[in-house]
Amino acid sequence: MGIQSDTPRLLTDKDFASDQDVRWCPGCGDYAILKAVQRTLPQIGATPDTTVFVSGIGCSSRFPYYMATYGFHTIHGRAPAVATGLKITNPDLDVWVVTGDGDGLSIGGNHMLHALRRNIDLNILLFNNEIYGLTKGQYSPTSPCGTRSPSSPGGSVDAPLMPCVFALGAGARFVARGGDTLLKQLPEVLKRAHAHKGASFVEILQNCVIYNPGAFDAVTDKKTAPDSVLFVEHGKPMLFGRDGRKGLVRSPDGFGLAVATVGENGVTEADVLVHDETNRLLGMALAALRPPLFPMVMGVIHCAPGDSFETACRAPEVPAGGDAAADIMALLHAGDTWTVP
Amino acid sequence: MGIQSDTPRLLTDKDFASDQDVRWCPGCGDYAILKAVQRTLPQIGATPDTTVFVSGIGCSSRFPYYMATYGFHTIHGRAPAVATGLKITNPDLDVWVVTGDGDGLSIGGNHMLHALRRNIDLNILLFNNEIYGLTKGQYSPTSPCGTRSPSSPGGSVDAPLMPCVFALGAGARFVARGGDTLLKQLPEVLKRAHAHKGASFVEILQNCVIYNPGAFDAVTDKKTAPDSVLFVEHGKPMLFGRDGRKGLVRSPDGFGLAVATVGENGVTEADVLVHDETNRLLGMALAALRPPLFPMVMGVIHCAPGDSFETACRAPEVPAGGDAAADIMALLHAGDTWTVP
């Protein structure tokens, strides 16, 4: 059954690319993410036949069509729910959810919330371009205040959601952030997300060249990035900046974080906080930082594994060979019955 | 128009009680909350005619029927959305949302999320009894793991949501916690919620005597409360315990909070943190604490006012007296037109 090759060969990104033409706008950040995923999967031992990509609706949600894995392009906002049913039914599959800031946080916010709360073993990739791409550029729940768009010609007036803060508030046990063009870091984040058993939430900053170009320039531009991005790693001091001398320290007044420069004002390397990815509160603090006053934190912000939902929810398998009719009769007879001769 | 009395008299709780029989189970915590609300409203200058209670579906959501104010008992989970449309249309009204842990956090989680994010001026009271009351006792998204209920006969397996943590993750600018039987504190919390312009989120711990009795005994029982409850007040040290000597301090190792006893291990009152309700991160830390290791924090956990949504969203009023037909013709002519004689 099935086509099986005798000598297993090492898979490459090509094995994960489907035969469909990729239909995003030229220059869209989604291309880079697609490449990163296709390159990472072989490295973590995934196979196309045991991997499923489930998505909602949006430019980002077209993702499954371009993967040579199993794929389900569902309806707007519902991918986490569909993926939940799939994962419970078939826990051996690697299930990835691909969604956008509109799909996953606007219409789909509730399913995202509960998938994270339940800690079901899904790898959730949220492509955050801070705009509705597919429907031609309306502002999204992550668009900064004042975003001018067809549906907010005078500038949007709603405060944006911070995806990673939201995820931590929902109880997520794995929260990370990557960027479409951060070709070195993104695969590492994806690997960690995959390795984490339970719901893994990855926000990927993604450039929509048509409707919101350059939203993350400060973070992805090679020139500005060093001073505006902090890559965190568990157990490592949280240092950044062109010369690596800026660091996160405990806020001197009050409860929180501050940026200090090692060597200035008596600050030493020992004052710089060491990243502890198991500390949820620290994660919340890090997730909320934003340039220009603070760096944008990238990498694994929080990881504290717990029981994953599907195992506990799933009923034990009933031996397939059993006599169905006899089983049914047994159920019907279990209880108060009487017989009329 | 309308019945107007010449000499305005002071209103009392009776003026806020409708003529309908209250139909909750005898002993239900909802009664105490109803009383607290009816008593508080006159004190903050509210009038029945300018106050609206909007609710979803659930035992808690029957609330509006018992108030002599305007009231809208909508559909399951949607009260924040209905209230949003109402408040934008009629910003002068005091709009209260009453919801339950199922109504507001299960089916209605997304609307709650976005009402909080937008910071629309609603006073949201979430009656958290950690159970679905009206539908006869299924576990809810706030039920602790292992809750046995008709829909989880083997014990629930989903990790619960912490309502106040969720609210802060959503970007809420006012987050508080009260309890049904805390007759002294609850009105104060309600007053603060009302005074805050923007979305005010109040979690009210509520006892469902039928399906989840005693869920909050540790917190509401006069015997255990002193050691398990911390009432926070802005600018005051966070002390609690029977003798008021326990306090929250900075966690000595790592980033976070710890409980210490003043006078033990060299801890002095100066080490005890002072509550700063404007500090969101501190709020997140406080909201997540739970007995037995930590106290349950009650009172205003976070309050940091910002622009409220309805004012910015709302279109300027068009003078009612204007000539509608002429206005319409003006719109139709604004653009490229041509005339055929």
Place this chain on the structure above:
Amino acid sequence: MTAPTPPVTAPAPAAVQALAGRRAAAGRVSLTPEVDFVRIRFAGDSGDGIQLTGTRMAASSAQFGNDFATFPDYPAEIRAPVGTTYGVSAYSINIGQTEILTAGDSPDVLVALNPAALKVNLADVRDGGLVVVDEGTFTDRDLKKAGYDGNPLEDGSLGRHRVLRLDISALTLAAVKDFGLGQKDGLRCKNMWTLGLVLWMFGRGTEAVEAWLGRKFKDTVRDSNLAALKAGHAYGETMELSGDVRRFDIPAAQVAPGTYRTVTGAETLSWGLWAGARLAGLPLFLGSYPITPASSMLHTLARMKDRGVTTFQAEDEIAAICAAIGASYGGALGVTTSSGPGVALKTEAIGLAIATELPLVIVDVQRGGPSTGLPTKTEQADLLQAVYGRNGDAQIPVIAAATPGDCFHCAIEAVRLAIRHMTPVMLLSDGYIANAAEPWRLPAMESLTPFPTTFRTEPQGFHPFLRDADTLARPWVKPGTPGLAHRIGGIEKDYDSGNISYSPANHQRMTDARMGKLTAIARDLAPLTVDQGERSGEVAVVGWGSTYGAIRVAVGRARAAGKAVSHIHLRHLWPLPPDLGDLLAGFRHVVVPELNTGQLATLLRSELLRDVRSHTKVQGQPFKVAEIAAVLASLTE
């Protein structure tokens, strides 16, 4: 949108069984109250344990060998304030030696445990019926709460009935005084005292209830209830009850041989879904969100985890159906259960299951609408939503269960259709059959024929939308199957390759294929049977769903009176059976009784272009036999 009407060719599919044959005591028409049957209604405060009294009475009658039907009717509030009319809970039970299909229009006996219960139920009691009241509760305070100005026991309001006044409260307290219970706890045994008395009236012993109490409770609770039960029974036996109190003698019914049990529709529907999945060789996955009156199915299935049932309480109805779709995509049988407002929320997702052609069973346990409506009351007003309520040309088969027992078979049929044609199926139940109890003859093991599912595993020539020529089903592939990785979605796809396609001609072809599944299903339906009566005549009564019992009794009586009336009860509502038009052509009148404003009538009119007489009632209550009888009488004078 015309339903496909191909020629009837195929053989009777599995799980089709004439409805009447399934019933106990089928065939003997119930005619004379208090001889053929007695209808008794227990009513009291919702704290009085009325529902429990009723179910025990039903169980005792079952064991005695009567046929019976029940109708529990409880308030929407969990615990409404004591003594109010909206806090009244009632349980009607009709006990017979003949075939019993409804709880009966007008009770022969009303037991009212407080003034409010009397107030709400008195009007229904038949003239000359017996009213038993707990006069201990007829205090000024409780009379006022019930909205009485005076005391109906004193002011002649009960003139048209026989009245038995007992201070049941005091008698109960006396019976349990040795257990040291407070007044409140002692009065909780009132229902058992009452049950004891009623059992005596029917000449039944208390053993069955005693055994049950012994199994369910222990210590003081058990013992005090036992004492009350026995005291009530003894009271009947030893006291000199006034001549007004006749005892009833309802011999055992002549029922078809077999093993029986008492079931509600919520149970049988749950078991049927599981049985269907077992027969198909699939694990069952239920995605659900609690809602009255569908929650009891979630509860029943949640208790079946050890039988391989996975239940998932989702955050809302949309997540519930989407998870079920995900489960079906993963190779399980995905099921979702809800009631009207919840099914409304699933509308968009049903479209996804249609577009991706995945099997799925959607159960709608209908309740009073629109909107929140009357959550605890019954109605049949979701039929048109089931048939037409989706964007796009998006049809799915719709099936309705007629009785609690029928739920089992309908559920299997729904599962079978869903898998055979790779389509969502809507299965309609309602608050009445979900809650009502009836004795059910268990099906014979031989009737449970497996229909094993074939998953596609062969990569050669595979594409995800290749169709079976007969059923138009596409192949079902479990993700994880080597060599078959593919992508599906809700966008239109190419008929030949399954890739996204915007081609005009292809969209037509795919639309035709989707609609063609309905044609295929209609083609396979067994020829219609007539439940009662000839295949032609004066009047055909066409019913569906839970009105079965009332229609059957009314038609049975009309036939007993010599009228040429027949009863056709539809299980398959969409597509309609292709031979329905021809069958109805043999009747002068077609009457369609429904608990809505005429929804099946709408379908029949558009599909058959046949005028029908729509007889409707939208009151949150089942039909009374008399209501249908009146229509029949007007047409057959």
Place this chain on the structure above:
Amino acid sequence: MTAPTPPVTAPAPAAVQALAGRRAAAGRVSLTPEVDFVRIRFAGDSGDGIQLTGTRMAASSAQFGNDFATFPDYPAEIRAPVGTTYGVSAYSINIGQTEILTAGDSPDVLVALNPAALKVNLADVRDGGLVVVDEGTFTDRDLKKAGYDGNPLEDGSLGRHRVLRLDISALTLAAVKDFGLGQKDGLRCKNMWTLGLVLWMFGRGTEAVEAWLGRKFKDTVRDSNLAALKAGHAYGETMELSGDVRRFDIPAAQVAPGTYRTVTGAETLSWGLWAGARLAGLPLFLGSYPITPASSMLHTLARMKDRGVTTFQAEDEIAAICAAIGASYGGALGVTTSSGPGVALKTEAIGLAIATELPLVIVDVQRGGPSTGLPTKTEQADLLQAVYGRNGDAQIPVIAAATPGDCFHCAIEAVRLAIRHMTPVMLLSDGYIANAAEPWRLPAMESLTPFPTTFRTEPQGFHPFLRDADTLARPWVKPGTPGLAHRIGGIEKDYDSGNISYSPANHQRMTDARMGKLTAIARDLAPLTVDQGERSGEVAVVGWGSTYGAIRVAVGRARAAGKAVSHIHLRHLWPLPPDLGDLLAGFRHVVVPELNTGQLATLLRSELLRDVRSHTKVQGQPFKVAEIAAVLASLTE
């Protein structure tokens, strides 16, 4: 569920206007291509600016005085990869001296700016039609991307057409070479070069486009585009074009006097909603969530904040409608706009608006279904969802707009009904009329009659569900009104007091009252008019929505050929006009053309018990005139 059919009594309500009268050039039938009208289709890559070219051509034609109709057809992807067939964007425009109602079945001229555009569109071009190609793009690479094996320009594939090969790419680059643009930016001016050439073909100058460019752009962008436009025009004038290229002479149409503008249905529907609210004296509140093809209404209304329009982009469709309900509760006119999948999500909340009897307008801009379906294509398949798609007996009026101009009037009518009867109203548009442009004669100011809203302010005798005897509307009260505080909700309520009620008889009474609103609306409808033809005859074509143009042209031609065919176009789809049955009784055949599988036909069959010939097409495309003409021919031979 039978639609109420009371006697026709009431006078014509506001905003009812014969459809034909609204059109420019009404009455003169278009018969001869290239004499009465010319159909031209611009096609190219989605990056080629095709939609802009089309709209400018439309604007020029409008200013010249032609009648015209357009059909924009663009890909589902934002920017599909360059050169692929699924990235092809097209804009069809039909320009006439006679009444023009459709963009035309088969273009007389196709302008193909790349091989893919040729590939996708060639089959539609009429035999002998002119094909203009940019041969500069017919490179091996682009031919391959388009899926061509050889070069169609060389291999005789274009034998049935006249072909004009021009290297438009090179000509454009030459025209703009002085601006120092790169190759890519230079080629962006191709569309203006092409427009210049086409304007020349029609004997039109470039002034109007020049003025527009001057208004919209500045600096190099403006100047380079101007240069390209003029160069294209000059090319036509000065080059020796082969004899194959005739110039077209389409004189101005004889149109009704008045002020005109070019509009799309998205604009007119938005304006109409606002106009309705203004005439009612209410602020307009739009709750919406973006979805193709409804988003353009959100965009249009978002730009009207200074006119008192509040737009709220909600988190999803459910929040959108719920906010609109909240706004209506607060005394504004609540409106929500979406397309099929989004309307499906609103199902439950529509029930709430029905139960609480609040005014609300729900706009469904239909697209291809089921599920995600064909988001950018048109369809009429949400009609049954609109009429029947809710739990419970929950009917609401349904109205459909026929043309972009009609959208304005239908929107006012929807607002009027919603307020007059305190009910949600469903207003159907579709992707075709939302996007298509047509010249629209502005209504006369006198026709805009205010219908001011009366809010209840009098506490005396108030209860929230008191009804107006005629309209069955309950009083509308703004929260904040002194002395009128009250509670409403989705649970059933007492007819007399408005308090929660579970009483059986009351539920029937309330159900009857809710359904009675439909009866009241039907009673008030103006007598039906026939769009074209007599009130009896051989064939009645009954249409609804955007098929208006194609039906009108086909019927006009049939009538010109002497056939006894009439066209009836329904605006009110639910309740159906009470005189429809009688009107149709005068025809031997009733033909119902629809872009679905027969949904109006289903309604007509069940409501009128009249057999109709359902003519359907589900291809995501409007009807071709020829398709309808063929049915008519078959029935009138």
